[in-house]
Amino acid sequence: MTAEPSLSEGTSVTHVKQARTVVGWDKGTGCHVYMRDVDVAFSRDGILHVGPDYDGPATETIDGSRYLVMPGLVDIHSHPGEEPLNKGLWDEVGSPRLYNSSLYEYLTVLDRDDDSVRACYGVALSELLLSGVTTLCDLAVPSEGWLDIHAQSGLRVCVAPMFRSGRWLTRDGHRVEYEWNEAAGRLAFERALKEIDRAERHPSGRLTGMVAPAQIDTCSEGLLRDAYAEAERRSVPFQTHAAQSIVEFQEITRRHGLTPIGWLSKLGVLGPRTIVGHGIFLDHHPWTHWERTGDLERLAEAGATVAHCPTVFARRGISLNHLGRYRETGVNIGIGTDVYPHNMLDEMRLAIYAARLTAGNPRDARLADVFAAATVGGAKALGRDDIGRLSPGCKADIVLVDCKAPAMQPCRDPLRSLVFSASDRAVRHVYVDGRPVVRDGKVLTIDHAAAAARLAEAQLRAMATIPRNDWAGRTADELSPPALPWA
Incomplete structure (x- = not known):
């Protein structure tokens, strides 16, 4: 077991207990590996523990039985x-x-x-x-x-x-x-x-x-x-x-x-x-x-x-x-x-x-x-060895995927279910530097819906400029006809 990094005073710790599957890091082979029924603990100070039986302090404990835990x-x-x-x-x-x-x-x-x-x-x-x-x-x-x-x-x-x-x-x-x-x-x-x-x-x-x-x-x-x-x-x-x-x-x-x-x-x-x-x-x-x-x-x-x-x-x-x-x-x-x-x-x-x-x-x-x-x-x-892997001492950039989501079923191999079938529909929680940025499939830091509404308005404004910027003076519909003709 790797020694756990020390905690800053007052730092909150998230403990994912007995995760269904963890994409861990094997330092010997330099490869990702699957780990079953292990704990992951992390804070703003980084990843504290990846392995069995974490017994350190925890501010929040998450039942990991339904989750694939993987690096961001x-x-x-x-x-x-x-x-x-x-x-x-x-x-x-x-x-x-x-x-x-x-x-x-x-x-x-x-x-x-x-x-x-x-x-x-x-x-x-x-x-x-x-x-x-x-x-x-x-x-x-x-x-x-x-x-x-x-x-x-x-x-x-x-x-x-x-x-x-x-x-x-x-x-x-x-x-x-x-x-x-x-x-x-x-x-x-x-x-x-x-x-x-x-x-x-x-x-x-x-x-x-x-x-x-x-x-x-x-x-x-x-x-x-x-x-x-x-x-x-x-x-x-x-x-x-x-x-x-x-x-x-x-x-x-x-x-x-x-x-x-x-x-x-x-x-x-x-x-x-x-x-x-x-x-x-x-x-x-x-x-x-x-x-x-x-x-x-x-x-x-x-x-x-x-x-x-x-x-x-x-x-x-x-x-x-x-x-x-x-x-x-x-x-x-x-x-x-x-x-x-x-x-x-x-x-x-x-x-x-x-x-x-x-x-x-x-x-x-x-x-x-x-x-x-x-x-x-x-x-x-990017010249970094502290991101892209789950290992004690690395940055706490962590993704929790819901293995019980319908699109993930059956979940014989969780990464295959995620990439080949479920995609972002199964991503539940995302942490960067130990802080939650996505919870329950919702972005916490950005008003996604409001940004999308503003984007739709912005595209209408931008489309009006196309004829003056196109070498042939074409409109948006001339450059990119709709997928189906309008009745």
Whole structure:
């Protein structure tokens, strides 16, 4: 039995007694394991006990006989301040002349005001909490009050204020152009570093920072190098979107004669703190028709992480090729939600199914692997060993799943019942730093219903701006016809 950490004076302790199943951590093998009929005790000081017969102090005792107790999930790539506004608009679109990507025609046509951003956060952060996420990486353009919004949600958040040297656009739906402004990019970089400083100083104690040049194709060589150097100096993670579209792959190979991963490697910005957002179009992907130059091996040797977000790409008929291959090569994988709905459990299920479809067999993507990616894989990407696992001394980021919920029945294997069947319907209680943020399936820190109502109003305002932002002046219904014709 591991020695229990000492308690701060006056600290309340939650004791889950004789849990039906606990996803514990085996330090010897470095893997999650099932444990039956054991106790879990935790407080704001962290996890105090995982094992049989806890006999220490307890402020609250929970009968664990109906619960699966598991570590909170770690979402390493998300855009919660903007993506919920797109719900119902871009589910079934993709630019046919831009390899079905949605980046260049669709994601630039909605104007967002301050209230729409706040509504997006309210909805997305609620969805994340309800699906068992306790740690989130928010890749965003900083907005007024965003740090306080994160702190008030109760989540543990690594903020990633993005910056870039230029922007992409299309004037005809089949060519992508770049407008450059290096001075503006440098100014945004300086502002991003100040936001990271503000996050690190935030009184909540749950906010950290990440250096995040937005996209490999919109950042100059100098900006990427300097951003990575700053991440190294600060000992914080570094993340950029790379290898996320065929257009980007072709642009980088045209500019440099190297794949996006090859270019990052040549720049010296691949390392253990590097997170590659998406990392789909590598030299082995059949769509690139590129010679094999060792992209997967470069990622593995560098110790870099790929942030795998299957939903946004599956909507366009695009898939990583394939999850098992990345893992076999030794690439660390983390899971991200990226887009609406911000449901980490659904994202995990799709990661498994998409990998099996791509590989052509059910053995290259097992639940144990994807659960590890969504917990300790994400924790490793953030340079942390105190989240993503249930072990004494780790942060008390804990999820209780109701094994007696109808969608969980029969419950021979609780994680399989959760991920493949029940999803967020079975998540009952969520704790971050030992504090309850979801109780009885309800978010305690956010008015979810009010945020959703504001989001619906915000989308109507944003849709009115689409014709003036679209290169062809199209309306929302022209860009995204309804699923069924109106009678």
